[in-house]
Amino acid sequence: MDDHYNLRLYVAGQTPRSLAAIANLKSLCDTYLTGRYAVEIIDLIDEPHLAMADQIFALPTLVRRLPKPLKRIIGDLSKTERVLVGLDIETRRAS
Amino acid sequence: MQPIEPELPARQLAKAPTGIPGLDDVLLGGLPAGRTTLICGSAGCGKTLLGMTFLVNGATRFGEPGVFVSFEETSQDLTDNVASLGFDVPGLIAAKKLAIDHVRIERSEIEETGEYDLEGLFVRLGYAVDQTGAKRIVLDTLEALFSSLSNEAILRAELRRLFGWLKERGLTALITGEQGQGMLTRHGLEEYVSDCVILLDNRVVDQVTTRRLRIVKFRGSAHGTNEYPFLLDDKGITVVPLSSGGLDHSVSVEVVSTGIAGLDAMLGPGGIYRGSGVLISGVPGSGKTILGASFAAAACTRGERCMFFSFEEAAEQLVRNVASAGIDLQRHVESGLLRFETKRPSSFGFEMHLAQMQRELDSFRPSAVVVDPVTSFRGPDSEVYTLLLRILDMLKTRGITTIFTSLTTSNERTSQNDFGLSSLMDTWFFLVDIEADGERNRGLYALKSRGMSHSNQIREYLLTGEGVTLIEPYLGAAGVLTGSARLAMEAQERVGAQQQREEVVRRLQEISSRRAATERQIAELHAEIEAQDTEVARLTAQEETRETVLATDLAAMRTSRSVRGNGKHTSLTTSQIRRDARAIL
Numbered sequence: 001m002d003d004h005y006n007l008r009l010y011v012a013g014q015t016p017r018s019l020a021a022i023a024n025l026k027s028l029c030d031t032y033l034t035g036r037y038a039v040e041i042i043d044l045i046d047e048p049h050l051a052m053a054d055q056i057f058a059l060p061t062l063v064r065r066l067p068k069p070l071k072r073i074i075g076d077l078s079k080t081e082r083v084l085v086g087l088d089i090e091t092r093r094a095s
Numbered sequence: 096m097q098p099i100e101p102e103l104p105a106r107q108l109a110k111a112p113t114g115i116p117g118l119d120d121v122l123l124g125g126l127p128a129g130r131t132t133l134i135c136g137s138a139g140c141g142k143t144l145l146g147m148t149f150l151v152n153g154a155t156r157f158g159e160p161g162v163f164v165s166f167e168e169t170s171q172d173l174t175d176n177v178a179s180l181g182f183d184v185p186g187l188i189a190a191k192k193l194a195i196d197h198v199r200i201e202r203s204e205i206e207e208t209g210e211y212d213l214e215g216l217f218v219r220l221g222y223a224v225d226q227t228g229a230k231r232i233v234l235d236t237l238e239a240l241f242s243s244l245s246n247e248a249i250l251r252a253e254l255r256r257l258f259g260w261l262k263e264r265g266l267t268a269l270i271t272g273e274q275g276q277g278m279l280t281r282h283g284l285e286e287y288v289s290d291c292v293i294l295l296d297n298r299v300v301d302q303v304t305t306r307r308l309r310i311v312k313f314r315g316s317a318h319g320t321n322e323y324p325f326l327l328d329d330k331g332i333t334v335v336p337l338s339s340g341g342l343d344h345s346v347s348v349e350v351v352s353t354g355i356a357g358l359d360a361m362l363g364p365g366g367i368y369r370g371s372g373v374l375i376s377g378v379p380g381s382g383k384t385i386l387g388a389s390f391a392a393a394a395c396t397r398g399e400r401c402m403f404f405s406f407e408e409a410a411e412q413l414v415r416n417v418a419s420a421g422i423d424l425q426r427h428v429e430s431g432l433l434r435f436e437t438k439r440p441s442s443f444g445f446e447m448h449l450a451q452m453q454r455e456l457d458s459f460r461p462s463a464v465v466v467d468p469v470t471s472f473r474g475p476d477s478e479v480y481t482l483l484l485r486i487l488d489m490l491k492t493r494g495i496t497t498i499f500t501s502l503t504t505s506n507e508r509t510s511q512n513d514f515g516l517s518s519l520m521d522t523w524f525f526l527v528d529i530e531a532d533g534e535r536n537r538g539l540y541a542l543k544s545r546g547m548s549h550s551n552q553i554r555e556y557l558l559t560g561e562g563v564t565l566i567e568p569y570l571g572a573a574g575v576l577t578g579s580a581r582l583a584m585e586a587q588e589r590v591g592a593q594q595q596r597e598e599v600v601r602r603l604q605e606i607s608s609r610r611a612a613t614e615r616q617i618a619e620l621h622a623e624i625e626a627q628d629t630e631v632a633r634l635t636a637q638e639e640t641r642e643t644v645l646a647t648d649l650a651a652m653r654t655s656r657s658v659r660g661n662g663k664h665t666s667l668t669t670s671q672i673r674r675d676a677r678a679i680l
Contacts (some may be wrong), residue, residue: 011216024209044215048222054464055199056215058244062208075209086206 006066021060024077114152121566136295146233153190161231192385305444324446335450345401354393357565363548377526383500388417394463395427537577
């Protein structure tokens with residue numbers, strides 16, 4: 001189970017940046033985490049209390065809930081290299 | 096988004112009171128309502144506490160709920176830190192009058208992977224504000240964002256948007272910022288805040304810290320422009336707008352006792368004027384504190400409140416020590432009429448002393464004060480003078496009768512003994528040592544007393560088990576004498592008087608006995624005269640008897656001669672005999 005990724009993406013509304021982040025995350029997961037990830041997208045417009053509960057201040061924010069430890073990435077995930085570093089995803093298998 | 100400055104309203108700007116004693120006075124009402132105020136200052140100068148006090152007072156006293164957004168301390172820490180001030184933060188949170196949101200930003204946890212904004216923060220703020228119906232918000236301190244996020248361009252744009260958002264929401268916001276080099280805040284937050292900027296300062300001079308507050312700007316409102324000292328202690332924040340003082344305080348003609356009958360008697364009206372300042376200068380051990388304590392005890396006995404600022408002795412020690420002089424202060428402490436404020440003069444700066452004194456005076460409202468001693472304030476003379484001047488003004492404007500004690504190093508009245516304070520005082524007693532004949536005695540005199548006549552005598556006084564007693568001065572041919580010399584002279588005079596009395600008695604006795612002797616002589620002479628008179632009477636009687644007998648005899652002889660012869664040889668006649676008798680006498 002160590003290599004199973006449980007991710008949560010926080011956005012606020014259907015802004016271009018939100019949509020870009022969602023798209024970037026999807027392609028990234030499909031490329032590097034095929035079959036071993038779960039993504040939950042949370043719109044803070046609908047659930048504002050989660051912003052405080054999950055310590056969100058910048059948007060979009062991607063939180064790696066599993067594997068431990070918890071990791072946070074902010075931005076629209078357009079810089080793939082940094083996302084992979086941030087999520088601690090081993091890239092050698094893909095490369 | 097650029098926050099748009101609305102036209103300043105012609106009428107008074109709406110203010111949101113902070114409820115912090117003194118601060119609202121300086122701000123002429125409070126912070127600008129619906130606008131953002133920047134509080135800046137170095138670490139530990141009280142920014143967070145000021146923010147929290149603003150919110151708690153808003154929630155509890157002004158019906159304005161608030162949100163505290165902390166970028167540094169956790170909710171728990173914040174709650175604990177203010178619990179000692181009596182702020183029931185958990186209770187306010189439960190009642191939805193206050194919300195605390197701790198925005199935790201761990202630099203190590205964050206990877207920036209592209210474009211982002213701080214909408215998450217806006218969502219959080221909006222949510223907290225909506226939940227509580229907040230009118231006030233504190234952001235402490237936004238600068239934490241600068242150290243966590245590397246993209247300053249985004250950050251600055253978002254901050255600008257944030258301030259616009261706060262204004263749009265009509266929130267009275269208070270944001271804090273660390274003071275930077277040559278700038279009010281390290282990251283230039285002041286450029287976003289144009290309404291009100293308050294600078295807190297924590298200055299250390301000679302290892303003594305003084306906290307000061309200054310309103311750097313307050314658009315659309317007048318405000319106090321000075322640096323105001325403020326206190327940060329177990330009673331929270333108190334800003335002390337020290338009045339520059341003036342000479343327009345009201346004066347009283349009421350006379351109050353100094354607590355020492357003899358001292359009162361030296362002054363024309365029989366005491367000092369209410370609201371006046373009395374300076375008692377004296378050498379060490381002259382009983383200054385005891386005189387002060389007497390005054391305090393007298394005030395409390397009259398039923399007035401008295402505050403005793405002691406800078407050298409702890410309250411308990413002072414109470415014990417003056418009890419040995421028969422002054423019972425414990426009773427008044429227990430009844431609540433007497434309160435001690437004991438602080439080392441060196442524990443903080445002059446401003447803080449003043450600020451603290453002012454706060455204590457305004458909370459206790461005494462009518463009598465003892466400051467013991469003023470000389471324990473050390474520093475440049477001009478500063479000490481100013482301090483004392485302001486203390487005096489502070490007391491006089493409140494109509495408080497005050498005894499200041501002052502330590503002098505000698506019996507000489509030199510200027511460095513009193514910081515020039517003497518000219519400010521209404522009444523000045525000088526306690527001196529009178530050294531003579533191998534002993535030291537205590538003397539006091541009234542150097543001056545404005546607006547009343549006063550004795551010019553140097554009076555000896557004793558510190559006895561029944562308090563301070565002034566002794567009737569010895570004023571003899573030998574001058575003013577004190578102590579043993581006075582006692583000796585008095586004894587000598589007593590002896591002299593005794594001798595005098597005895598002499599008079601003796602002379603009276605002598606005169607009376609001489610008179611008796613004379614009377615006796617007179618009596619003897621009278622007796623002699625009487626004896627002589629008696630003799631004369633006896634002799635006269637005897638002669639008459641003899642003449643009668645003689646006449647009788649002659650008649651008898653004449654008769655017998657006529658019988659016996661011619662009787663010629665009896666030629667002696669009666670008239671002859673009478674002549675003879677007279678001659679004998």
